[in-house]
Amino acid sequence: MAGVSTGTVSNALTGKRPVAEASHQRILTAIAELGYQPNLMARGLANQRSHVLSVVIKELSDLGFYGYSSALTGIQREANRLGYSIMLHFVNSSAEEEIFATLDQIRARRADGIIWAIHEVDGNRDWVRDIRPEDYPPLTFLHMHPDPALSVVAIDNQAGASLAVAHMIEQGARTIGIITGPADWWESQSRLAGWQHALEQANLDTGSSLVVAGDWLAESGQKGLETLLNQRPDLDAVFACNDTMALGAIYTAHRCGLSIPDDLLLVGFDNTPEAESYWPPLTSIHQGLRQSGQIAVDELHQIIESGKNEHISPRQHILQPELIIRRSSMRDKI
Amino acid sequence: MAGVSTGTVSNALTGKRPVAEASHQRILTAIAELGYQPNLMARGLANQRSHVLSVVIKELSDLGFYGYSSALTGIQREANRLGYSIMLHFVNSSAEEEIFATLDQIRARRADGIIWAIHEVDGNRDWVRDIRPEDYPPLTFLHMHPDPALSVVAIDNQAGASLAVAHMIEQGARTIGIITGPADWWESQSRLAGWQHALEQANLDTGSSLVVAGDWLAESGQKGLETLLNQRPDLDAVFACNDTMALGAIYTAHRCGLSIPDDLLLVGFDNTPEAESYWPPLTSIHQGLRQSGQIAVDELHQIIESGKNEHISPRQHILQPELIIRRSSMRDKI
DNA sequence: AGTTATAATTAAAGCGGTTTAATTTGTCAA
DNA sequence: TTGACAAATTAAACCGCTTTAATTATAACT
Known part of the structure; x- marks a missing residue:
């Protein structure tokens, strides 16, 4: 024409x-x-470049909304800026079968890169060792534990937990319990390690009677605090490994007639927007989730652009979280 | 070989x-x-069928996590079952410019169908009237107000709100305030209409001193209840248009030394998993969000399969929400 | 005007599949 | 042995774009 x-x-x-x-x-x-x-399919076919980034997350069932949503926002913005569309994949189990089905689908679509953001559970990243990297597009792991052989963007969970616990110690707490996430999650493990580390620094008790495992959901926070109180009547502070479980802990405190922060200090993790409307407002650890998503995209983009030829060595990005202080942890009321 | x-x-x-x-x-x-x-790009090119569904949502900034996440879960499961991959698009403003940029991208990718799940704001669906439908893949709207000319899957917000208010009336409330979402959202409007309808049925006050607008966030729930209490000292119940704002209202009640449910009944909307760990546990309206997502995919799939030729007439799916009773609305304590 | 260099354009091949129409192979009956 | 018919296979065209190599148009210089 x-x-x-x-x-x-x-x-x-x-x-x-x-x-x-x-x-x-x-x-x-x-x-x-x-x-x-x-027609971008035709263009992709001719260019051998789809301009699609595959993002793999765990099914957003009843948990983890906040983390995934925030990271996804960061991913989306940056991807958009760099001209990528994003394809979303969900994995639920850690069954290798399901993992490989997803990887195959990604490969079939010829995505330019993969952001693997499945919360890490013991061993559910082992498949990485079994694949020939050249069979797959470049891969960046989000929110998993750093590994020098892989490209990883993560938040320093251990440091965050230490921040939380150290703060409570400073506020005068001496018997500090922890409500962790599921024991096999990497994030649980490193937050637990941070709790332990901070207590050891201060020569305080880290006995197992101070540890109870939750499942990230509020109800497990309720039960968690109950258990802790039974095991340790001398408990004077609690670190909940996410805000939602902290909400459950607040519930139990109310139910038992315990005042937070007068009888019990409490700190959460995530710093969800709701945390400041809890009663009392919740001290929490803020993670730069949006930023981590953005960095993951940048990282991937660099690898893609550099072409597989010149072997770019994988990089680790570790972001430091931040303590946001609110009333739930302030012994001296404001 | x-x-x-x-x-x-x-x-x-x-x-x-x-x-x-x-x-x-x-x-x-x-x-x-x-x-x-x-190579699915090549296959798509040859078949004129990408097996991709584009899902358009508002950026998951600080609000609306719950709704989008749940719907996405439903969409994903069904899409997966039917062999579609899902591509995620974000729209932030209601600027037509941004909307058309997104539509163009979808068109360029040759998606087989579109699920438009942007929360509806006054007039931000008008673009539908301006496009030639044959230029775009089939389109289903999720969580928007029904329109006989369009394919829509929605939840009956008005009925849900009426359910909430009727329940509080039954519990003896006579002066029932409402904290709405932003005034231009369709969902706000229909929940407000439901509140009004239920009160009129019972011949109760629907004066504007009982209405205050929030923005879905917890903090606006705090402020909202403050305002309501100032305007109406006789207030004995509140309907918050989502659970997060209800959380804020609870905060204010605590701060003012008001007991829920003794002094004030409260009902939310969404029935988020956390609602049962609020203090007191929150009565709320449950929406079948996951199901609505699933239905949207089925609907789209049917349209796609039927081929554009035989003009399938658009259908409306309206889901009825459900009242979940907890302590925040029980005058007679359990 | 005649070369030559340069800029703009195009024909055709290729990306990796699907599909139509034609061809090969195999089976069986006459 | 031949012919007819069905089943399996293939060559080649096509999907809509990019790109290389060749071609044509334009400008610049003797």
Whole structure:
């Protein structure tokens, strides 16, 4: 319609080779007239580049909304800026079968890169060792434990937990319990390690009677605090490994007539927007989730751009979380 | 490698035409040996069918996690079952510019269908009237107000709100305030209408001093209840248009030394998993969000399969929400 | 005007599948 | 042995784009 060949149209649109001003104009008007929209599948086929990033997360069932949503926001913004579309994949179990089904699908779609953001559970990243990397697009892990052989963006959970516990110690707490997430999650483990580390620094009790495992959900926070109180009547502070479980702990405190912070200090993890509307407002650890998502995309983009040829060595990005102090942990009331 | 032509491989894999058992075997082993993975872009190009569903949501910033996450879960499961991958798109403003940019991207990717799940704001669906439907893949709207000309899956917000308010009336409340969402959201409007309807049925006050607008976030629930209490000292119940704002209202009640439910009944909307760990546990309206997502996919799938030719008339699916009673609304304590 | 260099364009091949129409192979009856 | 018919296979075209190599148009210099 513009009286030129498809090759010229291609050049006009991608700008890879110069096109005469006159033809350029004719092409643009023709495009507008026809409502033409380039077919990205065809373009991808020809370019061997889909401009699609695959993001793999655990099914957003009843837990972990906050983390995934925030990270996804960060991912999306950056991906959009760099011209990628994002394809979402869900994995529920750690069954290798399901993992490989997902990987196959990603491979079949010829995604340019993968952000693997499944919360890590003991051994559910082992498959990485079994694959030939050249069979798959570049892979960046989000929120998993750093490994020098892999590209990883993570938050320093241990440091965050230490921050929380050290703060409570400073506020005068001496018997500090912890409500962890499921024992096999990496994030649980490192938050537990942070709790332990901070207590050891201060020569305080880290006995197992101070540890109870939750499942991230509020109800397990309720039960968790009950158990802790039974085991340790002298308990004077609790670190809940996420805000939702902290909410459950607050529930139990109310039910037992315990005042937070007068009788018990409490700190959570995540710093969800609701935390400041808990009663009392909850001190929590803020993670740069949005930022971590963004970094993961940048990282992946670099690897993709550099081409698989020049072997770029994997990098580790560790973000430091931050303590947000609110009333639940302030012995001296404000 | 299997000594057959690509055409035969195609037939073997898709099963569209019969292939001799012997060749079939040879093909399978060759595939296993080579680690072959069909290129879905090429397949899509040839078939004019991408097997991709585009899901458009508002950026999961600080609000609305719960709704989007649940719906996405439903969408994902069903999409997976039917062999679709899902591509995620984010729209933030209601600027037509951004909307059309998104639509163009979807069109360029040749998605088979679109689930438009942007929370509806006054007029931000008007673009639908301006487009030629045949330019775009089939479109289903999720959580927007029904329109006979469009394919829509929605939850009956008005009925849900009425349920909540009627329940409080039954519990003896006579002066029932409401904390709404932003005034321009369709969901706010219909929940407000439900509140009004239930009160009118019972001949109770619906004056504007009983209405205050929030923004879905907890903090606005705090402020909201403050305002209501100032305007109406006789207030004896509140309907918060989501659980998060209800949490804020609880905060204010605690701060003012008011007991829920003794001094004030409270009902929320969403029935988030945390609601039962609020103090007191929150009565709320449960929406079948996961189910609505699933239905949207089914609906779209049907339209896609039927081919654009036989014009399938758009259907409306309205789901009824459900009242979940907990202590926050029980005058007679349990 | 005649070369030559340069810029713009195009024809054709290729990306990796599917599909149609034609061909080969195999079976069986005459 | 031949011919007819069905089943399996394949060659080649096509999906819509990019790109290389070749070609044509344009400008610049003797």
